[in-house]
Amino acid sequence: NAGVTQTPKFQVLKTGQSMTLQCAQDMNHEYMSWYRQDPGMGLRLIHYSVGAGITDQGEVPNGYNVSRSTTEDFPLRLLSAAPSQTSVYFCASSYSLQRQNTEAFFGQGTRLTVV
Amino acid sequence: ILNVEQSPQSLHVQEGDSTNFTCSFPSSNFYALHWYRWETAKSPEALFVMTLNGDEKKKGRISATLNTKEGYSYLYIKGSQPEDSATYLCAFKRHTGNQFYFGTGTSLTVIP
Numbered sequence: 001n002a003g004v005t006q007t008p009k010f011q012v013l014k015t016g017q018s019m020t021l022q023c024a025q026d027m028n029h030e031y032m033s034w035y036r037q038d039p040g041m042g043l044r045l046i047h048y049s050v051g052a053g054i055t056d057q058g059e060v061p062n063g064y065n066v067s068r069s070t071t072e073d074f075p076l077r078l079l080s081a082a083p084s085q086t087s088v089y090f091c092a093s094s095y096s097l098q099r100q101n102t103e104a105f106f107g108q109g110t111r112l113t114v115v
Numbered sequence: 116i117l118n119v120e121q122s123p124q125s126l127h128v129q130e131g132d133s134t135n136f137t138c139s140f141p142s143s144n145f146y147a148l149h150w151y152r153w154e155t156a157k158s159p160e161a162l163f164v165m166t167l168n169g170d171e172k173k174k175g176r177i178s179a180t181l182n183t184k185e186g187y188s189y190l191y192i193k194g195s196q197p198e199d200s201a202t203y204l205c206a207f208k209r210h211t212g213n214q215f216y217f218g219t220g221t222s223l224t225v226i227p
Contacts, residue, residue: 004158031213042119042217043204050213058214090158097213100147103161104206104215 002026006091006107013081013114021076021110023091031094032074036087049074081114119207121218128195129226135191136221138205142186150179150190151204159204195225
């Protein structure tokens with residue numbers, strides 16, 4: 001089982017460049033989400049989706065776009081990279097938040113540096 | 116923004132010691148509390164999903180308890196081993212909303 005596949009693992013961008021972080025899951029999960037991890041802070045939610053065609057903002061959405069055209073894929077787009085977006089990004093998926101016992105499965109993470 | 120606090124921030128113990136750490140969360144509107152184990156250079160993996168007040172979960176030498184009325188959960192590791200070295204994260208969800216709120220984690224180092 002592939003689980004949650006997140007690419008790339010590392011990326012260096014120049015300020016102003018755009019890029020897309022890819023996330024795919026093969027577990028037929030309804031809920032998918034993107035987090036960023038910064039030193040001294042917990043995982044902070046950027047955007048999430050409760051199903052294909054439905055997305056919503058999390059705690060820190062500015063500068064990021066998402067779409068969910070299929071159940072499997074949930075790409076995260078950086079529109080115009082800024083040094084403040086230097087971080088480690090994690091994609092995660094869960095079967096459904098309507099099921100109390102559902103756990104999150106995480107991708108391997110992307111270490112992004114914006115110079 | 117909802118506050119989930121974990122303590123201590125970091126912990127160094129000798130191999131064989133038992134240890135525990137705390138996750139504190141708002142006591143109202145509780146839905147679920149998760150514990151994750153996060154090894155360096157890997158991604159977080161679920162240890163426990165806890166949903167009922169008084170829940171006790173166990174996996175090998177690791178166990179967890181939950182008190183939703185006072186808003187805390189304890190994670191215990193009995194007889195710590197070097198392979199237990201990791202960051203332990205808790206995540207809280209309310210009944211309303213579609214978001215998990217993560218603590219900053221407790222970093223455990225077990226010294227051989």
